[in-house]
Amino acid sequence: MQLEATMQLRPETRGGALWVIVEEPRIDAAVAIQFKDRMREIAAGGPDRVVLDLSQVGFLDSSGLGAVVAVLKLMGEGRRLELAGLTPTVEKVFRLTRMDSVFTIHESPEAALGEAGA
Incomplete structure (x- = not known):
């Protein structure tokens, strides 16, 4: 029996935001x-x-998209979940499902950092 690995998410604080x-x-x-x-x-x-x-x-399916949307809902009123650095395949999923109109999507992490005051 193989133990399930922990999802690798690395939180950092940058420019007053949680990354x-x-x-x-x-x-x-x-x-x-x-x-x-x-x-x-x-x-x-x-x-x-x-x-x-x-x-x-590099890959996000409908379950993954649903999980990202669920996180947005969990955050509650007055909080923002922004996305940065989408690979072409992942970006296509957001575009085809029109979720690109729901989320603020930054071209790169650096672009998101530059818009910290926005």
Whole structure:
């Protein structure tokens, strides 16, 4: 029996925002619940602005998308979940589902950091 590895999410504080770097190649049905639970723990009581750095994520399926949307809902009123560094495949999922109109999406983590005051 293989033990389930912990979802690799690295929280950092940058420019008054909570940054969460997803150090996983995929967010799919196999890890979606774990992703959502870890994000709930990390973001609880944190700053109003949370930036999710997805630059290492090469694949996101509908379960992964659902988990990201669930995290947005968990954050509550007055808090923002922004996305940064979407790979072309992941960006396409957000575009095709029109979720790119729901989330603020930054081209890169550096671009999101530059817009910290925005």
